[in-house]
Amino acid sequence: MLGELWRSLTGEELRPGAAVIEGAESVLPGPFRVAAAASASIAAATLAAGELLRLKGIEPGTVAVDTRLAAAAFRSERYLRVDGKAPSGVWGGLSGDYRSADGWVKLHCNYPKHNEAVQRALGIPDSRDEAVAAVAKRTAWDVQEAVVAAGGAAAAMRTKAEWRAHPQGQAPAPIVEFTPIGAAPARALSTSDRPLGGVRVLELTHVIAGPVAGRVLAAHGADVLHVGAEHLPRLRTLHIDTGLGKRSAFVDLRTDDGRALLWRLITEADVLLQSYRPGALAELGFTAEKLAEARPGIVLVELAAYGWHGPWAARRGFDSLVQMASGIAAETAVDEPRPLPAQALDHGTGWVAAAAAMTGLRRRAVDGGSHRARLALASTGRWLDSLGRKENTSAELDVTGLLDEIDSPFGRLTHVRVPGTLPGSNPRWAHGSPRPGADSPAWR
Numbered sequence: 552m553l554g555e556l557w558r559s560l561t562g563e564e565l566r567p568g569a570a571v572i573e574g575a576e577s578v579l580p581g582p583f584r585v586a587a588a589a590s591a592s593i594a595a596a597t598l599a600a601g602e603l604l605r606l607k608g609i610e611p612g613t614v615a616v617d618t619r620l621a622a623a624a625f626r627s628e629r630y631l632r633v634d635g636k637a638p639s640g641v642w643g644g645l646s647g648d649y650r651s652a653d654g655w656v657k658l659h660c661n662y663p664k665h666n667e668a669v670q671r672a673l674g675i676p677d678s679r680d681e682a683v684a685a686v687a688k689r690t691a692w693d694v695q696e697a698v699v700a701a702g703g704a705a706a707a708m709r710t711k712a713e714w715r716a717h718p719q720g721q722a723p724a725p726i727v728e729f730t731p732i733g734a735a736p737a738r739a740l741s742t743s744d745r746p747l748g749g750v751r752v753l754e755l756t757h758v759i760a761g762p763v764a765g766r767v768l769a770a771h772g773a774d775v776l777h778v779g780a781e782h783l784p785r786l787r788t789l790h791i792d793t794g795l796g797k798r799s800a801f802v803d804l805r806t807d808d809g810r811a812l813l814w815r816l817i818t819e820a821d822v823l824l825q826s827y828r829p830g831a832l833a834e835l836g837f838t839a840e841k842l843a844e845a846r847p848g849i850v851l852v853e854l855a856a857y858g859w860h861g862p863w864a865a866r867r868g869f870d871s872l873v874q875m876a877s878g879i880a881a882e883t884a885v886d887e888p889r890p891l892p893a894q895a896l897d898h899g900t901g902w903v904a905a906a907a908a909m910t911g912l913r914r915r916a917v918d919g920g921s922h923r924a925r926l927a928l929a930s931t932g933r934w935l936d937s938l939g940r941k942e943n944t945s946a947e948l949d950v951t952g953l954l955d956e957i958d959s960p961f962g963r964l965t966h967v968r969v970p971g972t973l974p975g976s977n978p979r980w981a982h983g984s985p986r987p988g989a990d991s992p993a994w995r
Contacts, residue, residue: 552587552588552591552938553565553570553572553590553591553594553595556591556592556595556726556903556934557595557598559725559726559727560595560599560727560903560906560907560910561599561910565598568613569598569601569613569614570594570597570598570613570614570615570616571613571614571615571616572590572591572594572615572616572618573615573616573617573618574590574617574618574619575618576590576618576941577941577942577944577946578618578619578622578946578948578949579622579892579893579946579948580892580943580944580945580946580947581883581889581891581892581943581944582882582883582940582941582942582943583879583882583891583895583935583936583938583940583941584935584938584939584940584941585622585625585891585892585893585895585935586618586619586621586622586625587618587938587941588895588899588934588935588938589618589621589622589624589625589893589895589898589899589902590616590618590621592898592899592902592903592906593616593621593624593902593970593971594614594616594971595902595903595906596767596902596903596905596906596909596971597614597616597971597972597973597978598614598906599905599906599909599910599913600746600747600771600909600973600976600978601614601746601973601975602909602910602913603740603746603747603909603912603913603916604746604973604975604976606740606913606916606917607740607742607743607744609744609975609976610975611973611974611975611976612973612974612975613974614971614972614973615971615972616970616971616972617970619948619949619953620953620967620968620970621970621971622893622948623948623950623953623967623970624898624967624969624970625893625894625895625898625899626892626893626894626898626948626967627792627793627898627966627967628641628759628788628789628792628894630950630953630954630965630966630967631788631791631792631964631965631966632964632965632966633791633961633962633963633964633965634962634963635963635965638787638788638791639787639788640788641661641786641788641789642661643660643661643666644660644661644662644663644665644666644669644677645658645660645666645669645670645677645679645682646658646659646660646661647679648708648887648888649682649683649686649687649694650683650686650687650887651686651687651689651690651691651693651694651707652687652688652689652690652691653690653691654690654691654707654708655691655707655708655875655884655887655888656686656691656694656695656705656706656707656708656875657705657706657708657871657872657875657880657888658682658694658698658703658704658705659703659704659705659706659869659871659872660703660704661786662784663784664702664703665702665703665704665867666703667703668698668701668702668703668704669682669698669701669703669705671701672694672697672698672700672701672703673685673686673694673697673698690707691707691708692707694707695707699866699867703867704867704868704869704872705872706868706871706872706873706875706876707875707876708875708876708880708881708884708888709875709876709877709878709881710878710881710882711877711878711879711881711882711936712878713878714876714877714878715878718861718862719857719858719861719862719863719864719876719929720877721861722858722860722861722862722864723858723860723861724858724860724927724929724930724933725930726903726926726930726931726933726934727903727907727924727925727926728859728924728925728926729907729910729911729922729923729924730922730923730925731920731921731922731923732839732840732842732843732851732921732922732923733840733843733844733847733920733921734847734919734920734921735843735847735848735915735919735920735921736847736848736919737915737916737917737918737919738848738915738916738919739916740912740916743772744976745771745772745976746771746772746909746973746976747768747771747772747773747909747912748772750768750772750773750774750821750822750912751773751774751776751819751820751821751822751994752765752768752769752773752774752775752776752820752821752822752823752824752908753776753778753816753817753820753822753823753824754775754776754777754778754797754824754825755777755778755823755824755825755826755827755832756777756824756825756826756854757779757785757826758786758789758826758869758897759789759793759870759894759897759898759901760826760854760870760896760897760898760900760901760904760928761824761825761826761854761901761904762777762789762790762793762794762901763793763897763898763900763901763902763904763905764824764852764854764900764901764902764904764905764908765777765793765797765824765905766793766794766795766796766797766901766980767901767902767905767978768822768824768905768908768909769795769796769797769980769981770795770796770969770978770979770980771909771976771978772976773822774798774994774995775796775797775798776797776798776799776800776816776990776992776994777794777797777798777799777800778800778801778802778813778816778992779799779800779801779802779987779988780801780802780803780804780805780809781801781803781987781988782803785987790984790987791959791961791964791984792966792984793984794983794984794985795957795964795966795980795982795983795984796980796981796982797984797985798985798989798990799985799986799987799988799989799990800988800989800990800991800992800993801987801988801992802816802992804835810835810836812992813837814845816992816993816994817837817842817845817846817849818845818846819846819994820846820849820994821848821849821850821912822849822850822851822852822908822911822912823842823849823850823851823852824852824854824904824908825851825852825853825854826853826854826855828855828865828867829853829855829859829864829865830865839851839923842921843921846921847921848915848919848920848921849921850908850911850912850915850921850922850923850924851921851922851923851924852904852907852908852911852923852924852926853923853924853925853926854900854904854925854926854927854928855868855925855926855927855928856868856869856872856873856927856928856929857873857876857927857928857929858927858929858930859925859927868928868929869897869928870894870895870896870897870928871890871894873896873928873929873932874888874890874891874896874932875888876929877929877932877933877936878936879891879932879935879936883943895931895935896928896929896931896932896935897928899931899934899935900926900927900928900930900931903926903931904924904926907924907926908924910924911924950967953967953968954966954967954968955967955968957980957982957983958982958983959982959983959984959985960983960984960985960986960989961983961984961986964983964984
């Protein structure tokens with residue numbers, strides 16, 4: 552499993568004994584091999600960090616991953632505490648699973664604009680009872696398409712066979728798709744004793760997958776600057792959980808000054824990590840080709856929901872929606888959809904994206920060039936499906952001994968500690984999560 556993932560990332564065979572994964576994957580319930588996928592993706596990212604150390608002449612040592620800690624990391628938002636208390640829940644608005652006239656449909660309404668889109672599509676006020684009644688009169692597909700057309704996010708539940716028969720389910724779905732985007736001379740790594748010391752990561756992401764990738768890169772020493780906008784809504788719990796070790800700044804890309812400022816940041820960045828809806832950033836002028844011209848040697852890592860090919864490539868999506876659309880939620884459904892025991896598509900994509908960023912930096916250091924890596928939640932879901940099934944247990948994860956504490960502007964944070972042991976330079980977060988927009992939009 553790890554060897555296959557490593558080949559997909561690097562094109563290389565995994566060195567014998569390079570990594571050790573310890574612990575039973577039965578720590579999470581359900582038949583899908585979520586804990587095994589967590590261990591493999593975390594091991595791949597840690598190995599990628601180790602290869603950067605090796606380029607610096609530092610022996611990385613044997614990577615070790617504890618399956619129980621890996622599983623906890625894939626559910627990190629569940630265990631976050633601020634001054635000992637759980638922050639407000641992640642789900643909001645009219646979000647939820649609804650029974651339609653012919654099945655089930657999930658509405659994703661955590662952001663106000665998506666909640667409003669559902670109201671427009673269904674012709675209802677902001678009322679769950681009204682939503683239940685409206686959805687019950689229509690087919691799941693009709694509700695899905697009406698909400699999407701109104702600018703919202705929804706997915707009808709379908710089986711894996713139905714998904715594979717759909718044009719989007721038939722589209723190419725590699726777990727990582729690397730392409731060169733420009734020529735550039737090789738650029739040596741810094742002399743820092745950390746894998747990503749001296750590396751600048753510009754992060755334009757939201758929700759879980761992209762922010763997790765940035766959090767991983769920060770744990771290995773990168774200067775990660777998350778760029779958001781003051782006028783956009785944020786999910787407080789997820790911001791705190793995924794902001795460890797980062798800085799946070801606001802830039803308004805609706806304005807000429809904001810776009811000019813982002814270009815200035817790009818000209819000094821090593822990695823641009825972005826999870827805008829496919830095509831949205833390019834519409835603002837930030838195409839891959841222009842990024843490579845502005846910053847020769849840049850590593851561009853892009854995330855999508857349903858993939859980079861096929862009719863749904865530009866469709867809005869989230870982990871829970873991809874689980875519904877692709878057959879995951881239907882596989883063990885009885886009276887209602889049954890999701891995975893973690894937002895595994897988000898977290899898995901995040902960890903593999905971090906590995907891809909570090910692989911791109913290694914390629915730049917050895918061969919030069921500017922590189923683009925593309926990943927998608929649906930591709931991660933297909934990889935998870937390909938791992939087969941385990942015994943369908945009802946075990947619940949014990950996180951005793953897996954949590955750390957750190958100070959932050961929000962208060963004292965209790966969080967899942969960084970998984971993945973790298974003897975040559977163990978990952979760690981230098982500080983707690985910043986308040987949104989607390990930092991200047993500039994490199995240190």
